[in-house]
Amino acid sequence: MTEVSVAPDPAATGADASDEPWSAFRQALLDDGVLLATDVDGIYGRSAAYESVADAIDRLVLRVGADQDALSVRFPPVMPWSTFQKNGYLESFPDQMGSVHTFRGDERLHAELVHRAESGEDRGELLETTDIVLCPAVCHPLYPTQSGRLPEGGRRVEVYGYCFRHEPSTDPFRMQAFRQHDYVFLGTPDGARDHRDRWIDRGLEVLGGLGLEVEAVIANDPFFGRPGRMLAANQRTEELKYEIVAPVFASGRPTAISSSNCHLDHFSRPFGIDTADGAVAHTACFGFGVDRITLALLDRHGTDPAAWPDTVRSVLWP
Amino acid sequence: MTEVSVAPDPAATGADASDEPWSAFRQALLDDGVLLATDVDGIYGRSAAYESVADAIDRLVLRVGADQDALSVRFPPVMPWSTFQKNGYLESFPDQMGSVHTFRGDERLHAELVHRAESGEDRGELLETTDIVLCPAVCHPLYPTQSGRLPEGGRRVEVYGYCFRHEPSTDPFRMQAFRQHDYVFLGTPDGARDHRDRWIDRGLEVLGGLGLEVEAVIANDPFFGRPGRMLAANQRTEELKYEIVAPVFASGRPTAISSSNCHLDHFSRPFGIDTADGAVAHTACFGFGVDRITLALLDRHGTDPAAWPDTVRSVLWP
Numbered sequence: 001m002t003e004v005s006v007a008p009d010p011a012a013t014g015a016d017a018s019d020e021p022w023s024a025f026r027q028a029l030l031d032d033g034v035l036l037a038t039d040v041d042g043i044y045g046r047s048a049a050y051e052s053v054a055d056a057i058d059r060l061v062l063r064v065g066a067d068q069d070a071l072s073v074r075f076p077p078v079m080p081w082s083t084f085q086k087n088g089y090l091e092s093f094p095d096q097m098g099s100v101h102t103f104r105g106d107e108r109l110h111a112e113l114v115h116r117a118e119s120g121e122d123r124g125e126l127l128e129t130t131d132i133v134l135c136p137a138v139c140h141p142l143y144p145t146q147s148g149r150l151p152e153g154g155r156r157v158e159v160y161g162y163c164f165r166h167e168p169s170t171d172p173f174r175m176q177a178f179r180q181h182d183y184v185f186l187g188t189p190d191g192a193r194d195h196r197d198r199w200i201d202r203g204l205e206v207l208g209g210l211g212l213e214v215e216a217v218i219a220n221d222p223f224f225g226r227p228g229r230m231l232a233a234n235q236r237t238e239e240l241k242y243e244i245v246a247p248v249f250a251s252g253r254p255t256a257i258s259s260s261n262c263h264l265d266h267f268s269r270p271f272g273i274d275t276a277d278g279a280v281a282h283t284a285c286f287g288f289g290v291d292r293i294t295l296a297l298l299d300r301h302g303t304d305p306a307a308w309p310d311t312v313r314s315v316l317w318p
Numbered sequence: 319m320t321e322v323s324v325a326p327d328p329a330a331t332g333a334d335a336s337d338e339p340w341s342a343f344r345q346a347l348l349d350d351g352v353l354l355a356t357d358v359d360g361i362y363g364r365s366a367a368y369e370s371v372a373d374a375i376d377r378l379v380l381r382v383g384a385d386q387d388a389l390s391v392r393f394p395p396v397m398p399w400s401t402f403q404k405n406g407y408l409e410s411f412p413d414q415m416g417s418v419h420t421f422r423g424d425e426r427l428h429a430e431l432v433h434r435a436e437s438g439e440d441r442g443e444l445l446e447t448t449d450i451v452l453c454p455a456v457c458h459p460l461y462p463t464q465s466g467r468l469p470e471g472g473r474r475v476e477v478y479g480y481c482f483r484h485e486p487s488t489d490p491f492r493m494q495a496f497r498q499h500d501y502v503f504l505g506t507p508d509g510a511r512d513h514r515d516r517w518i519d520r521g522l523e524v525l526g527g528l529g530l531e532v533e534a535v536i537a538n539d540p541f542f543g544r545p546g547r548m549l550a551a552n553q554r555t556e557e558l559k560y561e562i563v564a565p566v567f568a569s570g571r572p573t574a575i576s577s578s579n580c581h582l583d584h585f586s587r588p589f590g591i592d593t594a595d596g597a598v599a600h601t602a603c604f605g606f607g608v609d610r611i612t613l614a615l616l617d618r619h620g621t622d623p624a625a626w627p628d629t630v631r632s633v634l635w636p
């Protein structure tokens with residue numbers, strides 16, 4: 001799981017964003033047409049310039065990981081509810097879910113639905129659940145496909161795609177729909193720690209090479225409720241999660257742009273993933289937050305990528 | 319709007335797929351690891367081989383459209399509910415919607431939610447609507463960003479991304495999450511027709527060049543209910559929608575792999591898009607069904623792209 005958090009964040013939909021630390025940056029992104037606003041905070045259209053950076057980061061990540069002999073898989077932005085439930089996300093992060101509902105009624109009910117929507121009434125009661133949920137982390141759909149015994153030495157898998165978390169904010173770094181590029185390891189506990197540690201070093205090197213002042217910090221996921229606070233504390237004590245942060249905005253606020261997680265047997269146990277020896281496997285992943293990195297670069301070097309320093313451009317577009 | 323339909327289709331979740339026209343093809347895709355099955359029909363993981371074809375089609379589409387001087391925009395796979403409601407999708411295709419709901423309750427309600435999910439009870443009642451819906455067609459989020467007066471000669475925009483339609487099926491051509499690459503025109507009525515007609519010709523040429531036996535046919539969208547049947551009939555009479563179909567499966571069943579639509583003022587009126595003269599604009603779009611084309615190629619040339627004819631490979635990977 002590759003939760004990426006930022007420092008305490010007061011943002012909420014409809015809040016006046018003009019006094020926030022990100023106000024000037026957000027306005028520049030919109031004024032310069034790098035991002036296109038929609039009716040919903042945290043949902044943006046992306047310009048060709050923005051996408052050219054995101055694509056360059058994607059290719060950079062693939063070059064950096066070329067020695068990993070990784071299996072490459074892509075998943076769509078939605079996944080089975082069964083996966084979401086089995087892997088514990090429902091238990092730990094219910095408030096971030098994007099559960100997918102649809103309409104299965106007749107024409108009469110449809111007329112009522114349209115009427116309610118037009119008069120601003122809630123539609124929820126007239127819709128029904130499906131067996132689908134928005135994918136909250138790009139590696140989640142992978143684990144059910146890896147059931148069974150792993151090869152000697154474990155397996156590395158590279159995944160890229162869109163994730164969703166319901167956390168509306170005017171902070172451009174806190175998008176509701178965003179991309180992660182992950183390198184996942186499945187194998188022994190030592191192999192998992194090793195993967196995590198190596199990728200933190202690589203991440204620091206790669207992101208530092210883009211002119212970002214990065215550092216790795218111990219972090220925790222925003223687990224739900226009181227039991228969640230204990231889980232978060234435990235995650236920190238055991239150093240299961242690191243984030244690579246960079247200072248952003250004029251305020252120098254540290255913001256996570258990548259993260260690395262040891263999952264222990266959290267994903268392998270529910271889906272029956274075993275090591276070559278038949279023990280329950282451990283998993284770990286390192287996730288490049290592609291939209292976050294793109295934004296950090298736009299914040300650091302300006303909203304026109306064509307005018308970025310040659311040292312940065314030559315890494316992104318070699 | 320770029321609805322892509324196929325000939326009458328009896329498929330539904332849980333149906334025994336072994337006797338369907340697509341059974342052998344589907345099984346080959348799964349056996350050869352080109353697609354990875356999940357717990358939900360129509361939601362698949364994609365292998366590196368599959369993605370290499372989809373990416374090659376994406377780049378081919380960009381090469382073919384290089385003369386269009388098109389604005390390039392990308393949207394995430396979710397969009398504002400307000401857009402969905404205003405553009406008429408709620409009215410015309412409610413049964414295909416993916417409405418996004420989340421959890422906003424306290425710890426007590428969360429415990430109840432987890433309990434219900436674990437015991438197989440429905441979760442819907444405990445969740446609340448958000449202002450977000452899955453994007454049903456890749457060009458939909460574009461129109462609200464185009465409000466105002468267009469330049470002389472109109473505007474062309476190129477959009478690519480994931481779409482969602484709730485229509486579970488074991489037919490691999492009927493994915494619930496799939497990609498479209500669209501060329502959209504916004505301008506005069508004549509300009510819109512012209513855009514549509516030219517792109518049908520281009521589409522036939524491009525797709526025919528990949529060894530597919532394509533033809534353009536008049537089509538209609540699967541509008542909901544009885545009023546919907548009239549809308550569909552009208553769409554055919556006025557020739558507003560064409561699909562490019564190719565025969566697939568041993569059965570030679572014609573399946574839409576691209577489509578072209580004249581929207582008249584359907585998208586411009588609700589979002590206030592005007593021509594340079596101040597008249598209400600018309601819009602049209604041509605959409606390459608990237609996953610459908612990928613599947614048609616895998617069906618036509620075999621599940622190993624490395625073994626495809628040189629004539630096809632040289633077009634995809636020049």
